[in-house]
Amino acid sequence: MQERQVKEEIARLRREIDSLDSQIISVLNQRAEKVVILKKLKEKIGLPAYDPRREEEILENLKRLNSGPLHSKHLKEIYQKILEIMRALERENC
Ligand SMILES: O=C(O)C(=O)C[C@]1(C(=O)O)C=C[C@@H](O)C=C1
Structure with missing residues (x-):
């Protein structure tokens, strides 16, 4: 592969990454x-926003859903952060 072709390939892959990042942001916001809707519904029937059992279930599901190359332990770290942020969002929307 010529240097020019390598540079084009790098630029193409970066455009793909930008597009994936935009999808990740959209899905995270969805x-x-x-x-936020769940929190309001739980509030209506007196359930707490924080549900550690449900969070455990989500973290468990990751292992089954993960097809790599990400390691499950790293995916778990990402998800722990996501769940922490979702919990903070639920607190904000009191
Ligand atoms: O499933 C719920 O009850 C939620 O509030 C959603 C959610 C999540 O982000 O998936 C957020 C906080 C809870 O601790 C558990 C799960």
């Missing part, structure tokens, strides 16, 4: 919207 998830956050559901969490």
